[in-house]
Amino acid sequence: MARQLQELFDEFAKDFVAPLLKGGETKAVRVLPAHVLGTFGHGAFSDTEVEQQIREGLSDAVADLASSSVMPFPEPGAMAVVMAGHNLIALTDPKLDRRFARGSLPKVLGWANELIDSIEAPTTRGEALTRHALLSRLLDLTREDTILRSWAYTYRFHGRAPTVKPVPPFDFLDKKTTRQTMRRLLRAHFDANVELYEPIAKATNRLVTRSPITLLLEHKDVPDLRFGEAVVSVLSDSGLRQGIIQSIVRTGTQHVAAPFGHALRHFAAMDPPGEYILPVVAFLAELQILEVMDDRAGHRPKDVPAIGDEELFSAVLPALFETEGAAKELIQLEKTDYERVRARAAQRKAEAGDDAVEMARSIAERAVAAARV
Amino acid sequence: MLERAALHQTRFRTPGVAPDSRGVTLGQQGVVLFPSIDRLVAFLRAYGNEGSLDDLITHLKIRRLITPLRTREIMLSIAAESSYRMDRVAGIAKLAGGLVFTGTARHFVKYRDSASPLGYDVLELLDEAADMVLYHDTFQQSYSFEREIPLRDLIFKLTPYRIPSGEGRQASSRLWASAEVGVGAAILTYLFRWQVTARAALAEWPPESAFDDQGKRLYLFDMSEAPERIVKLLDSLPGVHVFEPLGKSVAVEYGYEHPIALDSAASLFDENTLHLFRGDGDVLQLNPLPPFAPVRSLVRTPIDVDAAAPTRTFQGSDQSLTLGLDLKLAPTSDPWRNVTATVIPIAEREWLARLLYALPPATLASLRMGVSDEAIYVLDPGGIEGLPLGVFQSEVAPRIYVPSGLTLVPAVAPAVLEELVRDRGTGYVFFSGENATPVVVPREAFGPVSRRALRNVSARAIGARAIDMEEPRLPLLRYDAARRFPLWGLPKEPKEK
Numbered sequence: 052m053a054r055q056l057q058e059l060f061d062e063f064a065k066d067f068v069a070p071l072l073k074g075g076e077t078k079a080v081r082v083l084p085a086h087v088l089g090t091f092g093h094g095a096f097s098d099t100e101v102e103q104q105i106r107e108g109l110s111d112a113v114a115d116l117a118s119s120s121v122m123p124f125p126e127p128g129a130m131a132v133v134m135a136g137h138n139l140i141a142l143t144d145p146k147l148d149r150r151f152a153r154g155s156l157p158k159v160l161g162w163a164n165e166l167i168d169s170i171e172a173p174t175t176r177g178e179a180l181t182r183h184a185l186l187s188r189l190l191d192l193t194r195e196d197t198i199l200r201s202w203a204y205t206y207r208f209h210g211r212a213p214t215v216k217p218v219p220p221f222d223f224l225d226k227k228t229t230r231q232t233m234r235r236l237l238r239a240h241f242d243a244n245v246e247l248y249e250p251i252a253k254a255t256n257r258l259v260t261r262s263p264i265t266l267l268l269e270h271k272d273v274p275d276l277r278f279g280e281a282v283v284s285v286l287s288d289s290g291l292r293q294g295i296i297q298s299i300v301r302t303g304t305q306h307v308a309a310p311f312g313h314a315l316r317h318f319a320a321m322d323p324p325g326e327y328i329l330p331v332v333a334f335l336a337e338l339q340i341l342e343v344m345d346d347r348a349g350h351r352p353k354d355v356p357a358i359g360d361e362e363l364f365s366a367v368l369p370a371l372f373e374t375e376g377a378a379k380e381l382i383q384l385e386k387t388d389y390e391r392v393r394a395r396a397a398q399r400k401a402e403a404g405d406d407a408v409e410m411a412r413s414i415a416e417r418a419v420a421a422a423r424v
Numbered sequence: 425m426l427e428r429a430a431l432h433q434t435r436f437r438t439p440g441v442a443p444d445s446r447g448v449t450l451g452q453q454g455v456v457l458f459p460s461i462d463r464l465v466a467f468l469r470a471y472g473n474e475g476s477l478d479d480l481i482t483h484l485k486i487r488r489l490i491t492p493l494r495t496r497e498i499m500l501s502i503a504a505e506s507s508y509r510m511d512r513v514a515g516i517a518k519l520a521g522g523l524v525f526t527g528t529a530r531h532f533v534k535y536r537d538s539a540s541p542l543g544y545d546v547l548e549l550l551d552e553a554a555d556m557v558l559y560h561d562t563f564q565q566s567y568s569f570e571r572e573i574p575l576r577d578l579i580f581k582l583t584p585y586r587i588p589s590g591e592g593r594q595a596s597s598r599l600w601a602s603a604e605v606g607v608g609a610a611i612l613t614y615l616f617r618w619q620v621t622a623r624a625a626l627a628e629w630p631p632e633s634a635f636d637d638q639g640k641r642l643y644l645f646d647m648s649e650a651p652e653r654i655v656k657l658l659d660s661l662p663g664v665h666v667f668e669p670l671g672k673s674v675a676v677e678y679g680y681e682h683p684i685a686l687d688s689a690a691s692l693f694d695e696n697t698l699h700l701f702r703g704d705g706d707v708l709q710l711n712p713l714p715p716f717a718p719v720r721s722l723v724r725t726p727i728d729v730d731a732a733a734p735t736r737t738f739q740g741s742d743q744s745l746t747l748g749l750d751l752k753l754a755p756t757s758d759p760w761r762n763v764t765a766t767v768i769p770i771a772e773r774e775w776l777a778r779l780l781y782a783l784p785p786a787t788l789a790s791l792r793m794g795v796s797d798e799a800i801y802v803l804d805p806g807g808i809e810g811l812p813l814g815v816f817q818s819e820v821a822p823r824i825y826v827p828s829g830l831t832l833v834p835a836v837a838p839a840v841l842e843e844l845v846r847d848r849g850t851g852y853v854f855f856s857g858e859n860a861t862p863v864v865v866p867r868e869a870f871g872p873v874s875r876r877a878l879r880n881v882s883a884r885a886i887g888a889r890a891i892d893m894e895e896p897r898l899p900l901l902r903y904d905a906a907r908r909f910p911l912w913g914l915p916k917e918p919k920e921k
Contacts, residue, residue: 055915074897080904086917146906155910194901210903233901 056087060094065101067137071188072108079210082141082155083134085165091134092127112184116264116294119177122184128170128261129181135166135258136189142251143194143236145209156247163254170261172281179285183264190234190259190269200225238272267295271306278318278331286330296338300345304338311335312360315367319414329418335367336381343395344388362407368392369400370411374419426533426561427547428540436545438559440528448507448536449543451527456517457489457558458498461573465582465683467500467520468575472685474516479509481691484575489556489567496570499556510535525558533559576692583705584680596668599655600675600700601645602627602708604663608643611664615647616723620654622647623716627708642708646716667700677703751844753855756831760818764807765825767854768800768814776800776813780873783810794852794869801854801865802873817854824862826855 059081066078083091096102109122123129138159141147147156173179197213199206201223206215217223237255259265259273263285270276278286286292299307318331371381372393384392400408429436429449436442441451458464464486471477477484483503490496504510504526514524514535525532526543531550536543546559554566603611608624615622622645629640659666659678667675670687673695680703686693693699697711768776780788787810794801802811817825821838832855836844851864 052915059915071899074899076902077899078902078904081907081914082910084914084917087915140901141903144903144906146903147910151908152906152910158911188899192899192901210901212902 056090057094057097059083059087060091061097061101063091063134063137064094064096064105065098068133068185069101069104069108071133071192072112072184073104077192079137079141079144082138082159083162083166085134085162085169088127088131088134088166088169092125092130094125094130108188109181109184112188113180116183116298117176117180117288117290119175119180121175121177122181123175123177124181126178126181128173128178129185131166131170132182132258132261133185133189135163135170135254136186138163138166139237139251139254139258140189140192140233142247143210143233145207160247160250160254164257167254167257167261172279172284173263176288176291179262179264179291182262183268186259186262186265187268190232190237190265192233193230194233194236196229196231198225198227198229199223200227234269234272264291264295268298268302270299270310273310276310276314278314280327283323283327283330286334292330292334292337296334296341299338300341304342307338308361308364310360311338312362312364315411315414316360316363319410325417325419328414332367332371332415332418333381335364336371339368339395339399340381340384340392343392362403363411365399366403366407366411367415369396369403369408370415372396373408373412374415425547425564426544426559429536429542429545431542433542433545437549438527438531438533438546439549440531441526441533441543441545443542444507446507447542448510449526449533449545450504450507450510451532452504453483453526453528453532454502454504454510454513454535455525455527455532455556455558456500456502456513456522457525458500458520458522461498461578463521464498464500465578467517467522468684470516470520471513472688475512475688477685477689478691480513481575481689486573486575486578488570488573490570491565491567497567498573499567507536523558523560525560530555531557531559534561575689579682579684579686579689579692580707581705582683584676584682584701584703586703587679587681597649598669599647599650599678600667600669600698601647601658602665602667602700603643603645603658603661605641605643607661607663611643611645611658612719612722615645615650615654616719618651618654620647620650620719622650622719624719624722625714625716627710627714644710644714644716645719665700665702673697674699674701676701679703751832751834751836751855753826753830754833755829758831760816760828762819763809763816763828764805764819765801765803765817765852765854766808766811766814767817767827767856768802770796770798770800772813773800779811779813787811788873791873792870793873794865794871796865796869801852801870803852803870815856823851824853824855 062080063083066080070077096105105124106122109124113119113122142156142159142163147153173182194210196210197206197208199208199213199215201217206213208214238252256273259269260277260279263279263282266273266276266282267285285295315331315335319328403411429443431447433443433449436449438449438451441449444450456467458467468477471480480502483501485501487499487501488496489499500522502513510524510526514537517524524535526535527533531546533546534544544559544561546564550557550559550564550566552566555569556567558565558567601611605626608626612624624646625644627642627644631639655666655678658664666678668678669675670682671690671693673693674686674690675698676682676686677700680701682701686701694711696713697709698713700708700710702708783791787804790804790806791811792803794803800814802808802814804810808816816828818828820826820832821841824838824841826832832841849864850867852867852870854863854865855861856863
């Protein structure tokens with residue numbers, strides 16, 4: 052039994068995890084039962100080269116985000132993330148949707164959900180970065196689909212190399228290759244397992260919420276984004292917060308207002324302690340300030356006033372100018388930059404309206420009161 | 425009669441005591457019991473010499489106590505404030521033969537000692553109608569207050585004692601002196617003739633009784649920096665008393681010392697009243713102080729208006745008077761100031777070069793150098809000490825330098841000197857030689873040492889290219905071989921026992 056588990060662990064590490072992080076052909080191995088997490092979470096690599104590749108891959112994956120001297124792996128939380136992700140990816144194989152194999156799909160999905168439920172909030176920067184490194188590479192995992200059409204038949208190869216060759220002197224009439232990332236594939240309709248579309252998409256969204264950094268960076272694909280305790284912990288780390296903000300601004304801020312405004316509204320409604328509010332306010336404020344500083348930012352002010360969650364997001368920046376205390380430190384800028392940010396804040400105030408600014412100001416004042424204590 | 429206070433004990437039979445922050449049993453007041461008034465004076469003297477009586481004076485009371493058997497003792501009560509203060513008081517009281525107690529209203533228990541570091545508590549309170557009850561480990565006694573002795577009255581009644589003359593004490597720079605009217609005028613003239621800085625006033629006191637014809641009148645002198653021989657002379661004169669000040673408003677006769685350190689009880693004496701303690705016990709109090717005048721304005725001078733010589737009017741000469749002086753350099757003993765330049769003979773340039781190699785970057789950056797055929801002129805506005813070479817120059821006027829240790833004579837003002845050196849423009853002027861011949865070095869001739877001293881450095885070009893940075897490739901998914909029964913062969917979940 053122990054040997055079987057070790058072989059399964061080595062195969063998983065060598066064929067899936069290492070190439071997932073280093074790039075190249077990543078093989079989805081056998082599905083993983085949830086109960087092996089106890090062994091995998093504290094496993095040891097038999098092959099040091101594989102271990103080296105994994106560690107280098109983890110560092111490279113988050114190099115642009117933040118640094119951490121320790122990125123623990125294997126570690127129960129990170130291992131559960133990659134195991135659950137692997138099982139969900141395995142469910143996208145159309146070959147599983149056939150007789151005898153079809154019956155295993157609910158069990159595999161159950162294992163994936165069980166693994167997701169076992170993931171606890173990260174407690175250190177290294178843990179948060181490790182989970183994000185694995186999950187972001189899982190979402191970046193690309194499946195290549197090849198469709199070969201001959202005069203008699205159309206061959207479809209999803210995630211597998213074509214095994215059919217044309218019979219000379221005839222060639223295929225049409226050869227089409229498409230690529231899709233798991234980011235889309237796990238949430239959209241794909242070509243098999245019709246009944247599992249929604250459960251897989253739901254499980255994927257739940258998996259993303261287990262990695263606070265990934266949750267913030269994947270904001271446009273996560274419905275009902277919330278600022279939970281794990282997210283607030285990550286945002287309270289200023290180095291991580293800055294890395295996340297720069298990553299969001301770099302990739303584009305066209306879709307930040309609605310999800311973050313919605314999350315802020317629900318967050319304020321829970322009436323959290325003031326010291327929890329300050330990191331969230333700082334995150335939203337610094338995001339908008341960096342957006343002003345960065346000419347590449349895509350969040351242009353709209354001609355029509357924003358409504359609802361976007362309104363509240365827009366109101367954070369003007370609210371900071373009206374709040375005394377620690378909030379003012381977020382806008383300690385050089386004079387010309389300060390004027391630019393203030394001009395944008397005035398624009399946002401006109402968009403958002405006085406009510407939204409008032410609400411954002413009350414949230415910021417609670418954060419300032421906690422900081423003063 | 426007493427029991428030792430225990431650690432963390434909070435309940436005491438003695439009313440008004442409690443443990444302080446150190447755990448010492450302490451009431452609001454401290455009481456010191458003396459058998460006689462001279463022990464009290466000894467305590468006050470010792471305390472005043474070591475510290476300040478002003479700390480105690482605010483709540484200090486001295487009372488004479490009487491026992492039911494009509495014996496009398498002296499009691500000193502102060503505000504306890506803290507066990508630190510009480511420890512000091514207890515230490516000095518023991519030396520003076522006093523017993524120390526603490527309490528709040530009527531009952532006072534013995535203060536802590538080495539046998540009981542945390543203090544004491546009574547076993548049973550004495551139920552007697554008395555003003556004060558003191559509890560000691562060898563006795564407990566009730567007292568009644570006979571009368572209060574104000575500290576100020578006590579001090580005024582104490583007689584200063586003579587200090588042995590062999591101690592060789594020097595008189596302080598400022599002295600007061602009182603003199604009877606008959607000898608005061610002579611002292612005025614004497615002080616004026618010997619040019620002693622002094623002021624004089626005439627003080628009067630009303631007659632003490634109806635039998636006195638007139639009140640007491642005395643000359644009062646305020647002398648500064650009086651020579652010792654004059655002080656001793658005045659001290660030896662009958663009718664004259666010299667006083668040494670001990671504060672703003674207190675002075676004790678020269679050669680005497682008050683039993684209590686009066687400077688430590690300055691709050692007892694009104695600042696607007698001058699108190700002069702004589703060696704015979706008499707205290708002169710002057711309130712208000714009489715007006716003082718310098719002695720030179722009070723000395724009698726014979727003036728005969730009629731016999732004064734007439735004045736003469738001076739008439740200027742018609743001839744114009746010309747006088748031509750050359751500036752010269754002369755040695756001066758004044759300390760060197762503004763040494764911000766140096767002139768290095770050209771023969772010492774090798775030395776300068778070696779020194780420049782050794783100078784730190786900060787010094788090198790501040791130097792500016794001008795090179796001529798005869799000398800190298802180096803300037804450093806922050807001080808040229810970092811370059812110990814050549815003849816240092818002191819800046820006597822803006823951009824005008826003379827060798828340090830010399831000065832221009834006649835000693836003209838810097839503004840005049842600037843006007844004297846004509847045609848220098850924005851250049852720097854260096855005086856040298858016995859004839860003080862100035863040399864003007866143009867401002868443009870000066871430049872940073874790096875520009876003036878260092879040769880150009882030619883770099884050798886080499887090729888280099890950046891390290892290739894590769895982004896990790898995207899992972900490409902490949903499904904495993906399709907299995908008919910995907911769950912077969914997987915590790916089974918261990919069954920619960």
